[in-house]
Amino acid sequence: MALVYSYIRFSTKMQMDGDSLRRQYQGAANFIDRGKHTLADLTLRDMGVSAFRGKNKHKGSLSVFLKAVKEGKVPKGSILLVENLDRLSREGINEAYRLFSDILSAGIKIVTLMPIERVYDKDSLTNIATVLEPLITFHLAHEESLKKRERLKSHWDERRNQINNKPLSKRRPSWIDWDDEKGFVLNKDKAKAIQYIFQRCIDGIGQKQILTEVADKFDPMGTSGAWTGSFVSKVLTDPTTFGQLQLHEVTKDGDRVPTGNPIDNYYPAAIDEGTYQRARLASKRRFNFKPGRQTEFVNLLSGLVFNARDKSVMHIQTSRAYKSKTGKKKEIPHTQRRLVSYASLRKMQDACKKSFLVDHVERYALTTLQSVKVSDLKPDNKTVEIEKAKAELETIEARLDELAQALTDVSNPLPQIIEAMNELQKKQKKLKEALHENIYTEPVSDLLTQVGKNSIFADDNDKRKKLRGIIHQLVERVDLLLWEINPRRVGCYIQVTLKNGGIHTAILTTTNNLPYVTDINIATAKKTPLNKLVKDIEKWRKKFE
Known part of the structure; x- marks a missing residue:
């Protein structure tokens, strides 16, 4: 036994x-x-x-x-x-x-x-x-x-050669139906759900919230019988949404890798490719925000604001404050949000401990965007790069066509051809993403025209998320130099650097009713109560001139 x-x-x-x-x-x-x-x-x-x-x-x-x-x-x-x-x-x-x-x-x-x-x-x-x-x-x-492998491969190769005349199989995404006479048919009701997912992603909404919204608005699709986070995530990275099919093969190591050129218009499209690429870029921007602990408040300048003294990124610190109501002794509680140096929060040596109101910094940063035009996002110095990228993309696509033709010749070394095609396809994908990122297509003007209205976005997180996505495409960084005017008042020298090369500077204070001091002139600033800090301002500003 x-x-x-x-x-x-x-x-x-x-x-x-x-x-x-x-x-x-x-x-x-x-x-x-x-x-x-x-x-x-x-x-x-x-x-x-x-x-x-x-x-x-x-x-x-x-x-x-x-x-x-x-x-x-x-x-x-x-x-x-x-x-x-x-x-x-x-x-x-x-x-x-x-x-x-x-x-x-x-x-x-x-x-x-x-x-x-x-x-x-x-x-x-x-x-x-x-x-x-x-x-x-x-x-x-x-x-x-x-x-068995060779017979199966020969069978599928023959079917791939006939792909323009006949689909490889009835296999399809869940938003596409099959008709015995017409073949693949777009299910319009289900396609609306796909379109909604992409639009909300472009609007700057995260996948968790998209899942909640789409579950409320649309019937589930797919084999699980329910909306899931993995389904939403897969949809946002699936080229079949705009009708493209990418064939794959299994390597000797058992890995599934792309093979051949993607086949356009294989499926009926639920969205266009531009929408797909904009959603990919929006997801990429959201990943780069690194917002940390989630709160209800949407930080428009997440990851963009830096303290000029200790060089660290600035985070929002929320506290309960009180303001007096005119004519009454009763004090009304309200939430106060201030930008604080990360070095100060971590109690690091030589950290700048001064803080400044988020609302003032946001308001000025939004004011600087009033001057931005869509054409500013495609500056002359990028035009040559874009044209080079387009030319390189055309060369790669022509080479891919040549390699695809070479696959039909049995005398050619198959592994080397497939390896070369895989490398070219990776470059092709990167170039396409780069071109979509440089050619600005977001509808900026509708939101920017409202920026001048006080607190227009204060209670609308949806609009703030859209605006955050736009700001991160326009603004390179925001630098703050803070100093103490008196124990209850802080001054702020702010510099907003835009991605189109523009630089905007101003002096802000914590008093709401004071106008911005813009177009800073150091000689004039010396005559103000800020004269004891002018040397700091001059030294800091020289770094950006």
Whole structure:
């Protein structure tokens, strides 16, 4: 009697519906009953896992068993029971025999039930007659898998050649229906949900909130029967939304990689490619915000404001303050938000401990954007770069077409061609993203025309999120130099640097009703109460001139 580890594997999930699972399970049960062995608690089931590239031994249940053997958790003399040796491996003689001998060398027996029952142990490795049968089995199994692969590849290659006339299969995204006469048909109701997801992403809304909104407004789609965060995330990165299909192939390592050029207009589009790229850029900007702890307040200048004294980024610190109501003794509580140096929050040495009201900084920063035009976002010094990128993109696309044509010639080295195409496609993708980022298409004017109205965005987080996305495309950075005018009043020298090269400066104070001191003239500033800090201002400003 021995402890038996029964290993069951088949390559495709369709085999689960056939006889493979029942046959392997029943064979193992009969062996255990006949020999009065004990079935181990460790379940070894690789259903739909291929052994052709060793996926079962690297990622499947077999890998768990091999790890247990290596760690000494499988007692010596135990049995690994398989229907046939090709259940263990179809990688070829070298890899398959290495796996076979490693298991036996660890003191574990291997028992096969087909074509006849065989028992292999450590001594089998020194008997050439005993070893010969496993070697032949591994070789034949590998050759059979190779032939299957080539037949399958030939079949799909033929279907890909006919892709303009006939779809590869009925497989499609959940917002597309199938009609036996028309083929793929866009489901307009479901497409509205896809369009809504992309528009909200472009508006600067995060995926968590988009999920909540779309679940309230639209019926779920997909196999889960419910809206999920993973579905929303996948939709926002899925080129099938604008009708493009990217074919893939499996490498020798078992990795799924793109192959060939993307096929445009394969599916009916739910959105256009411009919307897709704008959503990708909006997601990228949101990732770069790094907002930290989530609050209801939307910081328009997140990650853009720096303290000129200690050079650290400035964060918002919220506190409860009180203001007197005219004519009454009662004080009304309100929330006060101030920009504080990160170095000060962390109590670092030489940190600037002064803080300044967020509202004042936002208001001035928004004022500087009144002068921004859409044309400012495409400055002359970028035009040449954009044209170069376009030319390079055309060259890459032409080269990809040549390589695709070369694939049809059997005399050409297939692996090298595919590798070259993969590299070119990566460059192609980066160039497209760069072009979309440099060619500004967001509707800025509608929001910027309202910027002058007091607190227009104060209670509207939706508009603030849209505006934040726009600001991060326009503003390079905001620098603040703070000083104490008196114990209850702080002055602020602010410099807003725009991405179009424009620089705006002003002096702000914590008194709401004072106008901005703009177009700073240091000579004039010396006559003001700020004269004791003019040297600091001059020294700091020289860095930007």
